[in-house]
Amino acid sequence: MKKILMSLFFIIFILNLLKQEMVFYIPVNIPGSQMAATIPPFGIFIENKYQNETKGKESILSHEKIHWMQYRKYGLLGFYTKYIYGYLKYGRKYSPMEEEARKLSKL
Numbered sequence: 001m002k003k004i005l006m007s008l009f010f011i012i013f014i015l016n017l018l019k020q021e022m023v024f025y026i027p028v029n030i031p032g033s034q035m036a037a038t039i040p041p042f043g044i045f046i047e048n049k050y051q052n053e054t055k056g057k058e059s060i061l062s063h064e065k066i067h068w069m070q071y072r073k074y075g076l077l078g079f080y081t082k083y084i085y086g087y088l089k090y091g092r093k094y095s096p097m098e099e100e101a102r103k104l105s106k107l
Helices: 002-018 048-053 060-090 096-105
Strands: 023-026 036-039 043-047
Touching (some): 023 048, 036 060, 043 048, 043 060, 060 096
Parallel strands (some): 023 043
Antiparallel strands (some): 036 043
């Protein structure tokens, strides 16, 4: 168990250093009304049924890439701190990071 945790920590550490976005199309529904989720440092996850809606500035992928940009700007702990604080204070739809991502991606 200790080796598994150490390996996971190492993987997270390396991914966080790289801050390279990876996009995964997943065959399962993301809980709630979400179609996609950005989970730094692991990547961007989009439901398969929205795979064709990832082109152009007004796309789901564009919106999620704004969240990845926020992660690169604030770092791992800063991103989650700001996102969770905004989520708890304003709700998911009206949190400052979500509003910024909608504004910049035109979603």
